[in-house]
Amino acid sequence: NAGVTQTPKFQVLKTGQSMTLQCAQDMNHEYMSWYRQDPGMGLRLIHYSVGAGITDQGEVPNGYNVSRSTTEDFPLRLLSAAPSQTSVYFCASSKTSGRASDTQYFGPGTRLTVL
């Protein structure tokens, strides 16, 4: 298993540009989520999905869109990048969405800079 993979590792955008951060998992996990981590801070939940076709907002969803057309993939879209979105983005997945005993596994992250 490759686990949770994310591409690209690094990205530099100009204000107003759009892009998609890719996340994939090969563990047949129902639950996938996106977090962002700003310098010196903990992770904050952006969006999450409890299965294909189902997504919901986390605590900081503004400026981001998601969709989940397959179990494996959960892309995060920035429609019009802003400097405030400069951050490190982590994708995570777990087997189910409801059991506290299900471990979440994280990808390696995408470091995004918006100029």
Next chain:
Amino acid sequence: DAKTTQPPSMDCAEGRAANLPCNHSTISGNEYVYWYRQIHSQGPQYIIHGLKNNETNEMASLIITEDRKSSTLILPHATLRDTAVYYCIVRGTHGNKLVFGAGTILRVKS
């Protein structure tokens, strides 16, 4: 989910056991204690989790007090590669959101 309190930083000598404490005095009966670590802005790495009983795996041991209000993560023989931020997280059953606090910066020194 219950809040956790961890010391901001700790030092440990290489080869010695690292004992990282966590207080979670408001934990409820169905909430699990999870430990993750993050090495230099890499993705958070799962270490161990438990509900009531002590747990051990190839990475660490988790000791949970009988009243479940606190726990200790033990790295039995710390190495320089264990230098990281360690997060103690209490997680309930109403969803999968993990709440990451400030964590404990563990510095392993030779």
